[in-house]
Amino acid sequence: MKQGSRTIRYDEQLHLEAYSFEGVAQSFPQHFHAYYVWGYAAQGERLLTCCGKQLTLAAGETVLFNPGDDHGCVQSSEAALHYLALNVPPETMARLAQELTGSEQLPRFAPAVVSDREAAYYLRSLHALIMNGAQAFAKEEALLLLASLLLERYGAASCPAAAASDTAVEKACAYMQEQFAQRLTLENICRAAGLSKSSLLRSFTRAKGVTPYRYLQTVRVSRAQKLLESGETPATAALLTGFADQSHFTNTFTNFIGLTPGSYREMFLKAGREYE
Known part of the structure; x- marks a missing residue:
């Protein structure tokens, strides 16, 4: 039987684990974990048994397992499983709960399977950030957005928004x-x-x-534009505007502006030569 690929990464900044299964056809017997599991089925369909209930996990749906929830699954479609998940230790969840609700009381999420496009989007985004080794700021922000949404919609208690001036x-x-x-x-x-x-x-x-992280990115790209317009090299612009490295700067700048930093700089150098 083809085993498929499995990738696991522990994030030391967020104190949680991200993993992915792709092309996996194996069944998983009933078992439980000492941590929360937030998972997303990108492909495949599974017959899931969780805490005595028979459920179907279809592509596009999200699973929410609490510590101690027994669960197991078998494949129920021809498409092999492509599954992304986050394992969140109770101590990490307690810190998130304190930040979001003011109490470290651990929540219980229900139901075990939800069809929620927004939750799935936030989960996939955070998973990708962790797997790609993104900066701590972006990852922490994404985690808070995901945890806040899950607590508000599926947690034991709602998470009211705090007032701020x-x-x-x-x-x-x-x-x-x-x-x-x-x-x-x-x-x-x-x-x-x-x-x-x-x-x-x-x-x-x-x-x-926009989120604070996106706001900061916008400020940095805007300042980098000014530096490039004045003739600074992309490497210098990246250094002076707080980007972690040249690759991160180039990717962010290109996503925002539609041109690489080098191409953007060249536009202004060319314009300057034309007016000499």
Whole structure:
């Protein structure tokens, strides 16, 4: 029987594990874990037994297992399983719960299988960030967005949004505008704004229409444009605007602008030569 590919990565910054199964046809007997499992079926269909209930996990659906939930599954379609998941230890979940609800009480999620496009999108996005070794800021933000959504919709208790003033959001913006070249973290920005991480994330996104991380990326790309326009090299622009490395700078800049930093710089150099 073809075993398919399996990839696992432990993220030391988020304190959780991401893994993927692709092309896997094997069955999994009833078992349980000491941690939460948030999973997404990208392909394939499984007959799932969880806590005595018979369920179907179809492509596009998400599973939510609590610590101690017994579960097992068998393949029920011709397509082999392609499955992405996050294993979240209770201590990591407790920190998330404290941040998002003000209490470290561990939640219980239900039902075990949900059809939720938004939850699936956030889970896939976070999984990709971890697998690709993204910066801590982007990963932490993605984790908070996912955990907040799951707690609000499927947790034992709702997670009401905390109130925050426009002044606090503007403080966060000002801090990022001033310190964009530094290695910023979500904690740095929250301290400057005087808000908790969850409060800032909700209030900032509501007020600005983008997350704090996307806002910071926009500031950095905007400043890099000015540097490139003045003739600075892409390497120097990346260094002066706080990007982790040249590859990250090039990818982000290209995604935002539609041109590589080198091509963008060349446009202005060419324009300058034309006017000499």
